[in-house]
Amino acid sequence: MSNTRPLIFRKGLDMKEAVAGELAAAYHSKLVDQVRTSDFRHVAGRLTVHLAREFGFCYGVDRAVDYAYQARARFRGQRVFLTGEIIHNPHVNDRLRAAGIRFLTDSVERTHRLGPDDVVILPAFGVTVEEMLRLTAQGCTLVDTTCGSVLNVWKNVVRYAQDGYTAIIHGKVRHEETRATASQALKFPQGRYLIVLDRDEAAIVCDYIEHRGDRGTFLARFGDAVSPGFDPDTDLIRIGCANQTTMLMSESLEIGEMFGRAMRARYGEAHTAEHFRTFDTICSATQDRQDAVLALLREKPVDLVIVISRAYLRRARADISHRRSGVPRLPDRNQAPANRRAINGERPGNAVE
Numbered sequence: 001m002s003n004t005r006p007l008i009f010r011k012g013l014d015m016k017e018a019v020a021g022e023l024a025a026a027y028h029s030k031l032v033d034q035v036r037t038s039d040f041r042h043v044a045g046r047l048t049v050h051l052a053r054e055f056g057f058c059y060g061v062d063r064a065v066d067y068a069y070q071a072r073a074r075f076r077g078q079r080v081f082l083t084g085e086i087i088h089n090p091h092v093n094d095r096l097r098a099a100g101i102r103f104l105t106d107s108v109e110r111t112h113r114l115g116p117d118d119v120v121i122l123p124a125f126g127v128t129v130e131e132m133l134r135l136t137a138q139g140c141t142l143v144d145t146t147c148g149s150v151l152n153v154w155k156n157v158v159r160y161a162q163d164g165y166t167a168i169i170h171g172k173v174r175h176e177e178t179r180a181t182a183s184q185a186l187k188f189p190q191g192r193y194l195i196v197l198d199r200d201e202a203a204i205v206c207d208y209i210e211h212r213g214d215r216g217t218f219l220a221r222f223g224d225a226v227s228p229g230f231d232p233d234t235d236l237i238r239i240g241c242a243n244q245t246t247m248l249m250s251e252s253l254e255i256g257e258m259f260g261r262a263m264r265a266r267y268g269e270a271h272t273a274e275h276f277r278t279f280d281t282i283c284s285a286t287q288d289r290q291d292a293v294l295a296l297l298r299e300k301p302v303d304l305v306i307v308i309s310r311a312y313l314r315r316a317r318a319d320i321s322h323r324r325s326g327v328p329r330l331p332d333r334n335q336a337p338a339n340r341r342a343i344n345g346e347r348p349g350n351a352v353e
Contacts, residue, residue, distance in 0.1 A: 006116075006135070008142045015070035023069055026095055032056075050300050054292035058285035060147030060245075061087050064124035071121055071143045072099050080119045081109065083131065084176060086145065087124055114138045125177035126150050129187060149245045149283035150177060156279055157184040160240035161191030165277060168205070168259060169195045170252045171244030173225045178244045185227060192235045195225040202255045206262035209236050239263070240277035249287035252279075 032051070035042045040051040057065070064086050072080055084105045085093050093103075101121070102109055114120065116139035126146040127135075135142060157167045167185045171178035173195045185191035196202045204221060207213045218232050227235075241259060243252040256278045263276040296302070 006139050006142055008144055009067070009071075010144045012067065013070040013074045013143065015073045016066065018073050019066070019069040023066060027057075027065070027092075050296055050302065052289065052292040052296050054289045057087075058283075060124050060149060060283075060285070061089075064145035064147070065092060067143055067145045068096055068101065068121050069099070071119055072096075072101055075119045075141070078117060078119055080121065081114070082121045082123065083127055083135075084123060086121065114140050116140065119143065122146055123176065124150070125175070126154070126180040127176075128180050128183035130183060147245065147283075149281065149285075150181070152281035153181055153242050153245060153279070154184045156240065156281055157181055157193070157242050158187060160242070160277065161185045161188040163238075164190050165238045165240040166192040166194060166235045167242050168202075168239050169193055169242045169244065170197075170202070170247050170255050171195055172197060172247075175244055175246075177246065181242060181244065182227070192227045192230060194222060194227075194230065194235070196255065199251065199255060199258070202258050205236070206258050208232055209259075209262040210265050238275050241279050243279065243282070245283040246286050248290065249282050249284050252282060 031042070032055070035049070035051045040053055042049040042051070068082070068086055079102065080100065081102045081104050082096065084103065086096065087093075097103065104120075114135070118138075118140045119142075120135055120140045121143045122132075122145055124145050124147045157169075160167045161184070167182070169178060169181055171181070173179075178195060182193045182195060185193040194205065196205060201221075204213065204218070208218050213232075215232060219226075219230075222230075239259060241252075241256040243255075260272070260276055260278065264272045267275050293305075293307075297305070
């Protein structure tokens with residue numbers, strides 16, 4: 001344990017120019033630039049490739065990756081760690097490992113061995129309050145790349161907790177960002193949270209608010225998605241909505257409207273404001289990219305869609321399949337056998353995993 005106040009970098013490390021060339025070499029594509037300047041289209045013989053008009057990293061991801069490279073450049077000779085994946089992109093994380101940045105989630109690393117001579121990078125998703133306190137107590141130099149949109153959500157959750165409102169978080173219960181956001185509610189003794197994955201789970205909570213649910217069934221369903229000691233009979237009287245920023249904006253807004261209707265039904269229009277708050281910190285980056293893909297599918301004759309994502313990030317592919325059946329899809333990464341099956345005529349509409 002260290003008594004030294006740690007140094008925390010949140011606005012760069014004065015090494016932006018020093019790493020600009022390395023970042024450009026690793027992540028910049030002249031071909032993509034050419035496609036963009038050619039009306040987002042590339043033609044090679046019989047093959048035409050269309051690129052969605054919103055493509056690539058959002059601002060928050062660009063910033064996080066930039067800061068990680070700056071940290072490695074500034075602290076040469078010191079151990080530099082990431083608390084986990086900086087973003088959910090194997091290519092980026094593999095490059096950071098190759099650059100000598102170590103991941104605390106790797107089995108050989110241990111958080112308790114950290115000290116004042118070590119540098120720890122916090123990912124774009126942020127970290128939990130507990131983890132931040134632990135790293136601060138150990139005196140590590142911290143490079144905080146938490147996205148500004150995530151920080152805005154946290155501010156709302158903190159206000160909810162201060163004022164006695166339960167934070168209803170639209171997100172994935174095991175996602176790093178959602179865990180970090182939920183932990184903000186526990187800064188105050190009266191803070192509570194409930195995480196809902198989608199409209200279906202939101203509907204279950206709305207039913208309970210309107211006295212149509214069973215307590216035992218509710219707790220069994222949301223047992224790992226609520227704050228300690230959560231009581232649906234008292235902790236759903238006053239609620240405020242928040243979200244994991246990488247969820248679809250349209251779905252988050254719809255879920256917010258669902259809870260608004262449920263609270264109006266229970267308490268009446270005149271008293272809804274006393275019991276319900278909604279968010280004004282939606283990040284549109286995910287929605288913009290999916291909307292761009294769907295617009296492309298409406299406007300162009302497409303035979304095959306290639307979605308660049310992690311194998312378990314199926315939301316985009318499911319959305320495309322729902323709206324444009326008959327278009328086969330490929331996962332990314334080096335899954336050559338699966339790719340060949342699709343190219344050689346696997347039945348359209350089936351996911352190729």
